[in-house]
Amino acid sequence: MIENIKSFLGSFFVTGDPMIYGADASIALATIGIVFYLTYFKKWKWLWDEWLTTVDHKKIGIMYIIAAILMLFRGGVDALLMRAQLIIPNNTFLTSQHYNEIFTTHGTIMIFFMAMPFIFGLMNIAIPLQIGARDVAFPFLNAVSFWLFFLAAMLFNISFVIGGSPDAGWTSYAPLAGLKLDPGVGENYYLVALQISGIGTLATGVNFLVTIFKMRAPGMTLFKMPMFTWSTLVTSIIIIFAFPVLTIALALMSIDRLFGAHFFTIEAGGSPMMWANLFWIWGHPEVYIVLIPVLGIFSEVISTFAHKTLFGYKAMVWSMIAISVLSFTTWLHHFFTMGNTAWVNSFFSVSTMIIAIPTGVKIFNWLFTLNKGRIEFTTAMLWALAFIPNFTIGGITGVMLSLAPADYQYHNSYFLIAHFHNVLIAGTVFGVFAGLHYWWPKMFGHVLNERLGKWAFWVFMISYNICFLPMYFIGLMGMTRRMYTFPSGLGWEPLNLVITLGAFGMGVGFLIMVWMIVYSAKYGKRDTTGDPWNGRTLEWATSSPAPEYNFAHIPQVETVDAFAHMKEKGTAGNIYKAPFQAIHMPNDTGIPFILSVFFFIAGFGLVFEWYWMAIPGTIGIIVSMIVRSFKDHEDHHHIPAEEVEQTERAAGRLS
């Protein structure tokens, strides 16, 4: 009996590695610490009332961003561990198995649990404010999306200590990821966690699409929307039409693994290549899902700090629409080397390089927004400016990859690794950092420290180039990705060393940034006007942080850059002019959280194929949905006019 329990625990918890015991201990300590803190300071009720049950888009946005920064840390530690292993040839710091798990979780976490949630967080913060709305179209669904993402991220992360992490790469190619070659539970974690967070992502897409289509302030026609709103609209469309394919791919692989079907197996006619096909039908649009929103952020930041209206507004919009339509016709460029006919490869080569054209249009429009501007070098602006050359490097190497015969030489080498970090970091990461600095005052009512921010910027940006530029060359030298170690004597040593140093430099940059956030929370300059940057769009028209109802009166929009126009005309004050009216707002609810906990339970059960756990979890999901269906007609309340008046007065807006 005791032996049984022992051997069960031995396989349940990952054992045998001091690093993992360290992780076990720190997770346990952190959990105890948090529980103690909440109990001691009697914060449980606060946590539940203010956060776990909230449907306020601003709070949900903040939670997304906190979670994303934590995941950036986790993914970053993974990256640093990998780089530490590759600092010298034939290193034995990590075993092969451990390294494989680490790059898999690094890629997966960075894309699914860092990049996307960070972006969703900023969307949540900014979109309803930018379009002059009181909330998103479906606040309840919004909370569901967040909690599904959050609990899926937790599910994915516990794989590190319970059962073992996935080890077949973030692309999880069959047959390597199939049951026969990868029998552990790690791959199940990948499948189940991504499935759960994917559902949340799809819901986010629908939510923001409807929000932008239907909830804009009067007068804001589509072509008067701020650029971040446009980019969110386009992104939502890509999400809605790309994610179902991932849902299917994951589901089929799960059915293969759990129920012995033969979609991607080697036996019984399965087609491993079909996995690659499905994965990339989703996967290529996915890279634009994490890129296009930040293009919107850059447009906002560049036009704000060049103190100019955006150059070529219409071209900016149409190029994003073109990218979204084209993004669905290029997926094969990820497997040019799988024996396709020359016709197939030709088609996808050309369809891929065509994307350079609309992207280029955007680059030049930003450059000409800066032209004749009055450029103010705030930290947010620095991130946006650094984006332009750095992303262009990633973009043009993308075009080099798109030439299929040349890709035969680049594919899966460090050249590819360099390409996608150049676009993902110079694009997505710089973008969310710019957005974080830009909207921070709107979220918390104080400005981030500029001096520390600039330090973080320079350290991170320079290290980033030191880290990723050499990768192009080491790739051309023949080093492939996913090698847990490399032999000496091939001339790879110096470059690998430089790359690792760059990676740790980025770590330092990240630490400065964390310090900056902590420091600013204490000493940051308060933003009393609600408009710290002399902004151009409606989010700056309300106080910082915005009141629960966002705007006392829904603004009336006449032009692009609506708020700049209002300030010129002197009508900006209309938004908080007495008399006030009662405002209709959605109620807080615990159902999204509870529903997602059931998803977690069902998911954990599936990972271990414990149906005694998965089935009750599923029943819990269905019951939560039915309960919601029977209660959803009573989920609103009104904020009385007097309370609106008090709030506005407290924000110093009424004399």
Added chain:
Amino acid sequence: MKKFAMKLIGSCSLLLLFLTGCTNRIAVLNPQGPVARQQYHLIIWSVILTAFIFAVVLIIFIYVLVKFGRKNNHAGYDPNNHGNTKLEITWTLIPVVICILLAVPTIKTLFALEGPPKPTEGLSKKEPITINVTSADWKWIFRYPKDGIQTVNYVVIPEDTPVKFNLFADSAMNSFWVPELGGQQYTMPDMPMKLWLQADHVGDYLGRSANFSGRGFAGMQFHVLSKTDADYKAWIQTIKDTKPALTMSTYEDLLKPSNVKTMAFSSYPKELDDKDKKAMKKMKHMEHMDIPENHLDLNSKDNDMGGMDMSNDSMKGGK
């Protein structure tokens, strides 16, 4: 801002440095055969065009920052400058032209790579040879159907001769890559593939798997030795004379997950040849995937290796 610009210029010149000098350590930029050379030309062509684009972006970028970024000097500030149709058309058309300039050689090269490479200038045309390659966990197995020998983790080819590599996989996918001789192709368990390569000269070229296949992946490295015709023939004879024969059970042991050193065998069981052949026949006739299952029989490990019956297509289910 100056610092920033300096750094960018610095990294650019670094790029140039790498492209001009010391390329012989950079395998991809050191092509040793016609296939790699075609790809190399395409790569250089694309580097020139994209570098041009990058230069344009960089110049405008530095110009606007220097001109409009200086403190306290706002000459030329024009907050209402919001578009210029002529400019916008220009920067749409130039990339279009560049895309066309890239697309045409890409498509030409793709079709050219379908067949055996044309002989390198100044060298005579020779009959192609065929080598069957199987990736297993985690090693490369090479079979010479004409000479009946097998090697592991190294392969010898005659110089200046087109070699058709037929690619198979046991278990996971891998990718067969010898950068100095040419770009890669996957080996896939459900699907036979081919890759033409050719070495112009005698030499030792390093190859490795480019597609992750599990724990032993980093060790999936092999050497391609290119020899003169006479040396090649002599080598084959030596292998035949001095190396042991491969039995089916040794072969099955070989397929088990492990990293191994180089090996050679003077002969291998005929079944393996039949399997390779059968798979390839299916590839040729594979107008579409409407072919009986397990067209790569090599993978149905559990079928009866002794009594392979070619007329019977019944190795269903791999069980």
Added chain:
Amino acid sequence: MSSNNHELNKFPWKHVIGLALSLILTLIALWVVVSLSLPTVATLTIIVLLAVCQAFIQLLMFMHINENHGRGYRILAIAFGFYIAVVVVYGSLWIMWFTV
């Protein structure tokens, strides 16, 4: 019980026609497959076209895709969905059937 809109009190012709059409198209498709021995490609083309017609019948006759209240957005969503569906199905078949 009654509505002031006279449209609603009429016999539901649209729905009846929709049903009749869908039944007829279904039977035609079956007939093409079972009784006509056309070349495979022709048969498949015809039945796929018939299915697309049926989809339109459902959308127009039953699902009110064409009535007011945000018609543009609705049609956009469905049209984009069809675009992606065609790309996914056709693209996958092209890639997966004609490889090597």
Added chain:
Amino acid sequence: METTNHTPIEYSTEEGSNKILGFWVFLGAEIVLFSALFSVYLVLHSHTAGGPTSKDLFEVKEFMIETFLLLISSFTCGLGTIELRRHNVKGLVAWLVVTLLLGLGFIGMELNEFITYVTVEHATLQTSAFLSGFFVLVGTHGAHVSFGIVWMICVIIQLLRRGVTPVTARKAFIIGLYWHFLDVVWIFIFTAVYLTGLVL
């Protein structure tokens, strides 16, 4: 073209019309979801691994009855929507119940079909890639229908309890859209799986 010159009750609130649009968008996503399943099925159709083929399995009579059941249920569901717009709870509920029964009939037949395949023909999910594709594609549709039945029951209960309000009307309208949509999907299954299975 429908000329509705008044606003139907399900669209009468902002929430109602947002949710209906949201549901259409969701249907757009469902189109893609099924298209991915269709492409998998079609690619794997010939990968029978020596197991039964589509010609061995499909019975014209069976799948025609299934098709008619669904087509008619789509019609009755549409009649329900007309009653909804007449604010006639009884009529609406009656048609929904008819729809539901037809749907149950369909599910019953499909289950029966699956059970026959598994027990009589020994054609299971695990037999071949083709059958994996078949069971999962057709099964996903069946699961949608079953989910629709549970959902419709919930809507009927709410209609009976609360009558036609903007909230219940919106729900009744949306379940109608869902049901018609599943009919569209079935038409493609009928075409690409069953009829095609007789040809290829």
